[in-house]
Amino acid sequence: MGKITAEGNVEAINYEGFQLTRLDTVIGAARSNSLWPLPFATSCCGIEYMASMAPNYDIARFGMERMSFSPRQADLLIVAGTISKKLAPVLRQVYEQMSEPKWVLSVGACASSGGIFDTYSVLQGIDRVIPVDVYVPGCPPRPEQIIDGIMNIQALVKHESLRRRYSPEYKDLLDNYNIENDIDGK
Amino acid sequence: MESKLTNEQVLTALREQFGDAVGQEEQTTDHYLNVYVTAESVHAMIEWLYAHGEFKVQFLTNITGIHFPDNDEDQKMVIVYHLHSLQNNFRLRLKAYLPIENPSIHTITDIFSAANWLERETYDFFGINFVNHPNLTRILNEDSMDYFPMRKEYHLEDETRQDKDNRFFGR
Numbered sequence: 001m002g003k004i005t006a007e008g009n010v011e012a013i014n015y016e017g018f019q020l021t022r023l024d025t026v027i028g029a030a031r032s033n034s035l036w037p038l039p040f041a042t043s044c045c046g047i048e049y050m051a052s053m054a055p056n057y058d059i060a061r062f063g064m065e066r067m068s069f070s071p072r073q074a075d076l077l078i079v080a081g082t083i084s085k086k087l088a089p090v091l092r093q094v095y096e097q098m099s100e101p102k103w104v105l106s107v108g109a110c111a112s113s114g115g116i117f118d119t120y121s122v123l124q125g126i127d128r129v130i131p132v133d134v135y136v137p138g139c140p141p142r143p144e145q146i147i148d149g150i151m152n153i154q155a156l157v158k159h160e161s162l163r164r165r166y167s168p169e170y171k172d173l174l175d176n177y178n179i180e181n182d183i184d185g186k
Numbered sequence: 187m188e189s190k191l192t193n194e195q196v197l198t199a200l201r202e203q204f205g206d207a208v209g210q211e212e213q214t215t216d217h218y219l220n221v222y223v224t225a226e227s228v229h230a231m232i233e234w235l236y237a238h239g240e241f242k243v244q245f246l247t248n249i250t251g252i253h254f255p256d257n258d259e260d261q262k263m264v265i266v267y268h269l270h271s272l273q274n275n276f277r278l279r280l281k282a283y284l285p286i287e288n289p290s291i292h293t294i295t296d297i298f299s300a301a302n303w304l305e306r307e308t309y310d311f312f313g314i315n316f317v318n319h320p321n322l323t324r325i326l327n328e329d330s331m332d333y334f335p336m337r338k339e340y341h342l343e344d345e346t347r348q349d350k351d352n353r354f355f356g357r
Contacts, residue, residue, distance in 0.1 A: 114344065
């Protein structure tokens with residue numbers, strides 16, 4: 001008989017040629033290591049994000065080789081930079097066009113809270129128009145901080161229920177933002 | 187480089203042509219000609235400066251507004267035209283008072299095409315109405331904005347911001 005291991009609460013049986021484990025942990029691991037990010041970069045945080053993509057910091061190591069510049073194939077929306085009020089509907093539309101499951105990383109002070117731009121024309125944090133999973137502080141944050149935020153997203157993805165989008169909490173969240181959702185699973 | 191024209195020369199010519207419509211000259215540190223005129227005469231004056239054989243003021247640098255909330259009721263808005271004669275290396279500013287209720291002035295898009303977006307911007311931020319403008323809509327702010335943000339009665343800061351405690355900002 002193969003070796004039985006218990007990792008967290010998951011029991012796995014390893015034997016020559018096969019492994020038994022729970023499907024959601026396999027899918028969670030697969031998802032978290034193959035996130036396709038959509039960079040929504042508007043200012044200096046976007047430059048730091050570009051540095052994170054480049055060979056020195058290389059977020060491709062985390063399974064993010066390909067930036068998805070189409071929201072329809074993206075899993076992770078990375079908002080890096082100041083979002084003006086005029087841009088807010090565009091951001092919201094991009095978020096709505098992404099298919100489930102999807103996560104949002106807010107990079108930097110401006111995206112998270114408006115930052116130094118406490119003014120009539122700037123959106124005071126993207127969480128006023130779309131739900132955010134992880135906030136990265138900094139003005140702008142260093143690539144290490146952005147990678148830390150991405151790893152936090154990966155931890156979320158890995159341990160999240162596959163049925164998150166069917167949960168009443170998630171539906172309530174989207175309803176709070178008045179985001180139309182046609183999820184009808186149980 | 188020195189300008190071929192002097193402020194006095196242009197101001198005298200303007201006074202001769204337009205008489206009482208040319209008001210008081212304002213001294214500024216940049217020593218450009220800076221003169222208050224009546225709102226009704228602005229269009230004719232810019233047209234005349236454009237077509238003038240010697241002055242050739244044929245470049246529009248900027249149009250903007252100023253809000254003076256403490257002025258008299260019919261002088262609370264000011265519109266400023268920054269004009270430039272490239273051939274003479276001569277700059278001047280024309281300013282006109284407008285009433286805060288219905289600040290209207292004739293468009294100069296028929297003289298300078300560049301005035302189109304500049305006037306839209308001035309409308310966007312100050313609410314100055316340019317009569318006969320081809321498309322007087324907001325240009326920089328969101329379309330749903332229902333006020334003119336550069337007027338002094340509106341706060342510069344976003345009223346809905348929650349994470350700023352005034353005690354920590356010396357306010």
